[in-house]
Amino acid sequence: MEFSEYFPIWDQLTPGQRETLSRSLVSRTVKKGSVLHGGGADCTGLLLVKSGQLRAFILSREGREVTLYRLFDRDLCLFSASCLLRSIQFDVTITAEKDTGLWVIPAEVYRQIMEQSAAAANYTNEIMASRFSEVMWLVEQIMWNSMDRRVAAFLLEEAAIEGANRLSITHESIANHLGTHREVVTRMLRYFQSEGMVRLSRGAVELTDRAKLESMSGT
Amino acid sequence: MEFSEYFPIWDQLTPGQRETLSRSLVSRTVKKGSVLHGGGADCTGLLLVKSGQLRAFILSREGREVTLYRLFDRDLCLFSASCLLRSIQFDVTITAEKDTGLWVIPAEVYRQIMEQSAAAANYTNEIMASRFSEVMWLVEQIMWNSMDRRVAAFLLEEAAIEGANRLSITHESIANHLGTHREVVTRMLRYFQSEGMVRLSRGAVELTDRAKLESMSGT
Numbered sequence: 001m002e003f004s005e006y007f008p009i010w011d012q013l014t015p016g017q018r019e020t021l022s023r024s025l026v027s028r029t030v031k032k033g034s035v036l037h038g039g040g041a042d043c044t045g046l047l048l049v050k051s052g053q054l055r056a057f058i059l060s061r062e063g064r065e066v067t068l069y070r071l072f073d074r075d076l077c078l079f080s081a082s083c084l085l086r087s088i089q090f091d092v093t094i095t096a097e098k099d100t101g102l103w104v105i106p107a108e109v110y111r112q113i114m115e116q117s118a119a120a121a122n123y124t125n126e127i128m129a130s131r132f133s134e135v136m137w138l139v140e141q142i143m144w145n146s147m148d149r150r151v152a153a154f155l156l157e158e159a160a161i162e163g164a165n166r167l168s169i170t171h172e173s174i175a176n177h178l179g180t181h182r183e184v185v186t187r188m189l190r191y192f193q194s195e196g197m198v199r200l201s202r203g204a205v206e207l208t209d210r211a212k213l214e215s216m217s218g219t
Numbered sequence: 220m221e222f223s224e225y226f227p228i229w230d231q232l233t234p235g236q237r238e239t240l241s242r243s244l245v246s247r248t249v250k251k252g253s254v255l256h257g258g259g260a261d262c263t264g265l266l267l268v269k270s271g272q273l274r275a276f277i278l279s280r281e282g283r284e285v286t287l288y289r290l291f292d293r294d295l296c297l298f299s300a301s302c303l304l305r306s307i308q309f310d311v312t313i314t315a316e317k318d319t320g321l322w323v324i325p326a327e328v329y330r331q332i333m334e335q336s337a338a339a340a341n342y343t344n345e346i347m348a349s350r351f352s353e354v355m356w357l358v359e360q361i362m363w364n365s366m367d368r369r370v371a372a373f374l375l376e377e378a379a380i381e382g383a384n385r386l387s388i389t390h391e392s393i394a395n396h397l398g399t400h401r402e403v404v405t406r407m408l409r410y411f412q413s414e415g416m417v418r419l420s421r422g423a424v425e426l427t428d429r430a431k432l433e434s435m436s437g438t
Contacts, residue, residue, distance in 0.1 A: 060363040114344075136308075144279040
């Protein structure tokens with residue numbers, strides 16, 4: 001598939017803008033676990049996912065993590081190019097959660113197109129609003145929801161992403177998604193197991209009662 | 220002062236766009252404590268502050284609050300017009316923290332200008348990125364910082380906004396800013412008082428040792 005089919009406003013760009021974009025694109029394939037963008041001043045560029053799965057998270061000084069959002073096929077990552085807008089004053093880390101194919105769009109090229117094209121600027125606005133909404137969902141989760149609800153919601157979300165009830169995931173990894181400690185997750189999962197909602201085994205969690213998990217998650 | 224002096228991209232609009240904007244603007248004055256925009260489906264319009272102070276916060280189902288950000292002179296509020304972008308999927312409440320003069324820009328008028336004008340769309344992008352950065356700061360605060368640091372940081376921020384060490388604020392109100400319970404704030408403030416950092420009186424908190432509060436806030 002061509003870039004033009006992944007980039008929804010391609011038809012609204014001028015021939016010159018399309019040529020500049022095409023010439024500056026870099027196609028990359030990254031392995032599961034790769035770090036695509038680390039916090040800090042570097043401006044990796046915008047990432048447009050062909051296929052695969054990326055994860056955006058923040059890191060505390062002590063190395064704790066919390067997941068902000070995931071990116072799937074056709075999603076565009078703006079915050080790996082925080083130099084794009086001077087008002088972006090935070091750092092995210094982007095890693096590949098699966099083997100992922102993507103295009104890297106240099107930030108400067110994108111910025112120039114955005115300055116000329118209202119369509120490109122409005123497309124960027126929609127993407128930022130969409131990520132903003134995901135982060136607001138996270139704020140509501142961490143402010144108002146207890147950890148049992150959050151673990152239940154996370155397991156259901158993972159099962160939806162994977163299309164499976166059996167998740168190959170460690171307690172440590174769940175803790176890193178939710179910004180808590182492994183012990184907290186382990187205690188919660190054992191409680192869920194005692195209630196018949198999950199079955200635990202080494203490196204895996206199997207959902208055995210989704211209805212009960214859904215009621216627990218408050219959704 | 221005229222709207223044109225408060226709206227940074229005025230000079231980049233066409234005469235037609237300027238006329239449409241001018242004709243549709245509504246100038247309002249609201250009293251301290253007024254609710255300008257409540258959560259829900261209504262689309263109040265964009266708010267451009269002439270002078271005063273607004274507060275944007277979210278509400279839990281149980282009525283708990285947490286402050287997202289404040290808006291001061293010349294700030295533009297986008298999220299009172301969430302119909303502006305279909306990807307804005309969250310509700311904020313906007314109240315006046317001081318008597319405030321502002322212009323209301325109808326969302327539909329602004330949306331049309333944004334569609335035509337790359338300058339308007341990019342200006343909107345910068346504003347959204349700026350609010351996004353404030354919410355990310357909040358996420359970091361609630362994820363990684365303990366409540367003692369957050370109360371200290373809040374008191375210092377308030378003193379900076381007011382330009383005064385004596386703050387007329389209740390413990391309940393501090394709790395509503397931080398998304399916690401009044402009892403937690405009262406306990407913290409009493410501890411701060413015992414350490415000589417503040418002096419408490421009815422309806423007021425006076426900062427008596429800013430250096431110590433700064434060190435406590437981790438800044």
